[in-house]
Amino acid sequence: MSEHIALIRWTASGDGFLSGQYSREHTWTFDGGVVVPASPSPAVVREPWSNPANVDPEEAFVASVSSCHMLTYLFLASRAGFAVERYEDAAVGVMTRNERGVPWVSRITLHPRIAHVGSRIPSATEVEHLHHQAHEQCFIANSIRTEVVVN
Numbered sequence: 200m201s202e203h204i205a206l207i208r209w210t211a212s213g214d215g216f217l218s219g220q221y222s223r224e225h226t227w228t229f230d231g232g233v234v235v236p237a238s239p240s241p242a243v244v245r246e247p248w249s250n251p252a253n254v255d256p257e258e259a260f261v262a263s264v265s266s267c268h269m270l271t272y273l274f275l276a277s278r279a280g281f282a283v284e285r286y287e288d289a290a291v292g293v294m295t296r297n298e299r300g301v302p303w304v305s306r307i308t309l310h311p312r313i314a315h316v317g318s319r320i321p322s323a324t325e326v327e328h329l330h331h332q333a334h335e336q337c338f339i340a341n342s343i344r345t346e347v348v349v350n
Contacts (some may be wrong), residue, residue, distance in 0.1 A: 204230055207237075224250050227259075243302075257304055261292035264307050264347060267339035268330075272311070275329050275336070282317035292345075308344045 209225035211324045223244055227235040228348045238244075238253035249255075276283050288311045295305040311330070315321060321329065335342055340347050 217272070219248075221248065222250075223248055224253060227254075255332045257292055257294065260304055261290050261307055264292075264337075264339050264343070264345070265290035267310055267337040268309055268333050268347070268349070269311070271333040271337045272313075272329055275332050276315075277301055279321070279325070279329065280319050281315055281325070282319070283313060283328075284316040285312075285314040287312045304345050306348065308348045310350050 207225060208228065209223070212222055213220075215221045224236065224238045227237050227304040229235075235258075236250070236253040238250040238255055239248075240255040240257055241249045241251045243249070243255070243257075253347055269286050269288060273286065288309050290310065291308050292304045293306045293308075294302050297303050297305070313326070334347060334349065
């Protein structure tokens with residue numbers, strides 16, 4: 200079908216690598232040329248070896264799930280004849296430990312706020328159905344075992 204590429208770059212600075220005292224800051228470069236400064240979360244690696252201003256993998260994962268759900272919802276709404284003016288989601292990912300004690304993002308809760316406009320406004324039942332379909336058809340949601348909940 201298609202291939203998706205991200206170039207991840209990290210370079211050592213200083214001589215603290217073997218002692219664990221090295222920066223984990225790195226970059227993600229995408230095919231369109233966008234470069235994103237990345238770092239582990241300070242909840243995982245303390246400062247100064249992480250940078251809270253950069254995007255961390257867990258945030259990116261949550262954003263990816265939310266973005267895919269939104270894009271699928273917008274597609275389905277347009278096909279159903281419901282115009283959307285605005286879509287906003289304050290998605291939250293929760294890390295827990297699995298059965299082996301390894302941390303993982305076990306749950307992502309989406310909190311979409313959608314403004315529909317036009318002569319056909321979907322009912323609450325229709326919106327719920329669109330979200331259900333969006334979850335079923337989202338490429339990312341179909342690729343993970345993390346529980347995704349839509350509030």
